[in-house]
Amino acid sequence: MSRRRVLQSVLAVLMLTAVLGLAACGSSEQPGDQQSAASPAATPAATPAAAFAAGQPVAARWTDTSLYLATVTAVDGDNVTVTYADDGSSRTVSASADVRAIPDAAFAVGDRVLAVWASGRFYEGTVSKVDGTTYTVKWDDGSDPSPVEAGMIIAE
Numbered sequence: 001m002s003r004r005r006v007l008q009s010v011l012a013v014l015m016l017t018a019v020l021g022l023a024a025c026g027s028s029e030q031p032g033d034q035q036s037a038a039s040p041a042a043t044p045a046a047t048p049a050a051a052f053a054a055g056q057p058v059a060a061r062w063t064d065t066s067l068y069l070a071t072v073t074a075v076d077g078d079n080v081t082v083t084y085a086d087d088g089s090s091r092t093v094s095a096s097a098d099v100r101a102i103p104d105a106a107f108a109v110g111d112r113v114l115a116v117w118a119s120g121r122f123y124e125g126t127v128s129k130v131d132g133t134t135y136t137v138k139w140d141d142g143s144d145p146s147p148v149e150a151g152m153i154i155a156e
Contacts, residue, residue: 052080061098067122086120116152
């Protein structure tokens, strides 16, 4: 197993642990609860299924059309089976229409992003502060800015 693959697997487990830990805190409030609901993330650019591998963390679309933090569990043609971090459910989706890779990219203040909040769902916002691999995101719906770790954030 390559070092990158091991690091991706470890990152996926850490993200799942963080998301489940936040969910266990009992907060049912989501960005958007204070005002109107955040709009769903834009449709991702087409990505071939061959670009994904089992164990890879991704942003995957759910039936509500929103993107959620997930891990690839299988790849078959253009279909990718993912397990969602928020509730452990699995679903097979189209790689080219419903899945975005989570890159090893750095973001800067002012970058438009989609970032995970407590529910594992990606919401729209802007990076307002960078502290190593932690990004403070100012949410578009007016919710209080909050820190988001690398691996839980993608470009808008």
